[in-house]
Amino acid sequence: MSAHHPHPSPAPDRSRLGLLTTTHAVNDLYQGLVPALLPLMVLERGYNYTAVSGLMLAATGLSSVVQPLFGLYADKAPRGWMVPLGFLVAALGLVLAGMSGGSYLGTWLAAALCGLGIAAYHPPATVAARAAGGGSQGAMSIFAVGGTIGASFAPFLANTVVGGGALNRSWLLGLPALLMALLWMAATAGARKRGKTGGHARKIAEHATNDWRAFALLCAVIVGWSIPYVTVLSMLSLYVIRELGGASYMGAGALTTFTAAGAVGTLLGGWLADRWGRMTAIRLGCMLALPAMGGLALAPDAVWAWCFTGALGAAMFLPFSSQVTLAQDYLPRNPATASGITLGLAMSVGGMVWPLFGLLSDARGLRYTLTCMLVVLALSAALALRMRNRKK
Numbered sequence: 001m002s003a004h005h006p007h008p009s010p011a012p013d014r015s016r017l018g019l020l021t022t023t024h025a026v027n028d029l030y031q032g033l034v035p036a037l038l039p040l041m042v043l044e045r046g047y048n049y050t051a052v053s054g055l056m057l058a059a060t061g062l063s064s065v066v067q068p069l070f071g072l073y074a075d076k077a078p079r080g081w082m083v084p085l086g087f088l089v090a091a092l093g094l095v096l097a098g099m100s101g102g103s104y105l106g107t108w109l110a111a112a113l114c115g116l117g118i119a120a121y122h123p124p125a126t127v128a129a130r131a132a133g134g135g136s137q138g139a140m141s142i143f144a145v146g147g148t149i150g151a152s153f154a155p156f157l158a159n160t161v162v163g164g165g166a167l168n169r170s171w172l173l174g175l176p177a178l179l180m181a182l183l184w185m186a187a188t189a190g191a192r193k194r195g196k197t198g199g200h201a202r203k204i205a206e207h208a209t210n211d212w213r214a215f216a217l218l219c220a221v222i223v224g225w226s227i228p229y230v231t232v233l234s235m236l237s238l239y240v241i242r243e244l245g246g247a248s249y250m251g252a253g254a255l256t257t258f259t260a261a262g263a264v265g266t267l268l269g270g271w272l273a274d275r276w277g278r279m280t281a282i283r284l285g286c287m288l289a290l291p292a293m294g295g296l297a298l299a300p301d302a303v304w305a306w307c308f309t310g311a312l313g314a315a316m317f318l319p320f321s322s323q324v325t326l327a328q329d330y331l332p333r334n335p336a337t338a339s340g341i342t343l344g345l346a347m348s349v350g351g352m353v354w355p356l357f358g359l360l361s362d363a364r365g366l367r368y369t370l371t372c373m374l375v376v377l378a379l380s381a382a383l384a385l386r387m388r389n390r391k392k
Contacts, residue, residue: 012132012133012134012136012139013132013134015187016128016132016187017129017132017133017139017142017143019183019184019187020083020125020128020129020132020143020146021129021142021143021145021146022146022180022183023083023084023087023121023125023146023180023184024125024129024143024144024146024147024150025146025147025149025150025153026087026150026176026177026180027086027087027090027117027118027121027122027125027147027150028118028146028147028148028150028151029150029151029153029154029157029176030087030090030091030093030094030114030117030118030154030177031059031060031090031118031147031150031151031154032150032151032152032153032154032155033094033154033157033158033173034055034056034059034060034094034097034111034114034115035056035154036154036155036157036158036159037094037097037098037158037162037167037170038052038055038056040158040159040162040163040167041055041107041167043165044165044167045102045167047104051104054108055097055107055108055111056111058108058109058111058112058115059111059112059114059115059118060115060348060351061115061348061351061352062112062115062116062119063115063116063118063119063344064119064344064345064347064348064351065344065345065348066116066119066344067119067122067123067340067341067343067344067345068123068337068340068341068344068345069340070082070119070120070122070123070124070336070340071123071334071336071337071338071339071340071341071344072334072336072337072340073336074123074124074127074336074337074340075333075334075335075336075337079124080124080128080188082120082121082123082124083121083124083125083128083184084180084181084184084185085117085120086117086118086119086120086121086122086124086125087117087118087121087177087180087181088117088177088178088181089113089114089116089117089120090114090115090117090118090121090177091114091117091173091174091176091177091178092113092114092117092174093110093111093112093113093114093115093116093117094110094114094170094173094174095110095170095171095173095174096110096113097110097111097114097170098162098167098168098169098170098171098173099167099168099170099171119340119344122339122340122343122344123336123337123339123340123343124336125143126143126324126328126336126339126343127328127335127336127339129143130324130325130328130335135325136270136274137269137270137271137273137274137278137281137321137322137325138267138270138271138273138274138321139270140270140321140324140325141266141267141269141270141271141320141321142267142270143321144266144320144321144324145263145266145267148259148262148263148266149263152259152260157173158173161173208332208333209332209333210330210331210332210333210334211330211331211390212330212331214330214387214388214390215327215330215331215338215341217383217386217387218323218326218327218330218342218387219341219342219345219346220380220383221323221380221383221384221387222323222342222346222347223346223349223350223380224376224377224379224380224381224383225316225319225377225380226346226347226348226349226350226351227349227350227353227354227357227373227376228293228316228350228373228374228376228377229316229350230350230351230354231350231354231357231369231370231373232258232296232309232312232370232373233255233258234354234358235361235366235369235370236251236254236255236258236309237251237252237254237255238251238366239305239366239367239370240254240302240305240306241302242366243365243366243367244299244300244301244302244305245301245302246301246302246305246306247302250302250306253306254302254305254306254309257306257309257310257313258309258310258312258313259313260313261309261310261311261312261313261314261317262313262314262316262317263317264313264314264317265285265313265314265315265316265317265318265320266317266318266320266321268314268318269281269285269317269318269319269320269321269322270321270322272284272318273321273322277389278322278325278326278389279322279387279388279389281318281319281321281322282318282319282322282323282326282384282387283384283385284318285315285316285317285318285319286319286377286380286381286384286385287381288311288314288315288318289312289315289316289377289381290374290377290378290381291311292308292311292312292315293308293312293370293373293374293377294374295307295308295311295312296308296309296312296370297367297370297371297373297374298367319384323342324339324342324343326387326389326390327339327341327342329390329391330390357369357372357373360372
């Protein structure tokens, strides 16, 4: 199969893409620090599971719902300042949650503030990363993996800095955001002197039309992806240990493999999309995810489950960067809103409905639930086959 390039793209601005990828790592570090701090709060403050789930809802649920609103705001005019403000507010919320002492209300409000910062960051940063990458899917995949790396570093940082009853040292967790803000100001001041702006892209968008029907189909595909993703993320360790008799290190290892394979799949998907087109990357990911999920659900032992977990993580993330840019091309007049809905609202549906599958697992077992996830993934794949590409 020969590579094809439908139309020439503007040259990527690698230094700006690198800067944005680093901000994504810092922003998603705070997204990862929220769940990383919760066990420490249980030990130090005596919170029960209901209290902990309430904090998680404040940080993630609220963030997902308001993210499209930040997208609408970012679409009205260039608002580059939302990028550093987002991760600074996220850092402030997290620091206040750690320093709030015994006040649950104070901790809850601080967690909500952290979530709002994370939500404000993503829509403008994703649009800026698309522009900096010159329309390359590979560039978008690098930006996406920056966030994965930041989030994966969070548990280590939390345990090192505030573990062992030291939540009063949470102010130290704000330092990455402060350093990143200084770096951002220095870099953007240099860019302003060189006169780099995104005016050309904005002029193109003014003459384009939004395809809301195609965008709704894409959102349905992402929802059908999100539910199995959150379910596997939440149940994988227990499945490997309890149902397949694996050692505890195998449960943790499978979870790490799932996340790491997702990062590899994101990068591979960006490369595939640049070489053979976005729809190829999306459909191939959907088709490969089905046998991988089936293998995980039917795995005879922990070792086989571990193998299928790696294949599933890579396959599920092959379409990731293509779906982000496709959403922006379906809504060229509102690219930040498109990013906010797809990365925020649609992806969070899995977290919202997951408790229902938790009840199903209690009643029928984890293997039964994973088999149901295969059906959900198959529906998502069927919808993905109906999607069509749209050029910018």
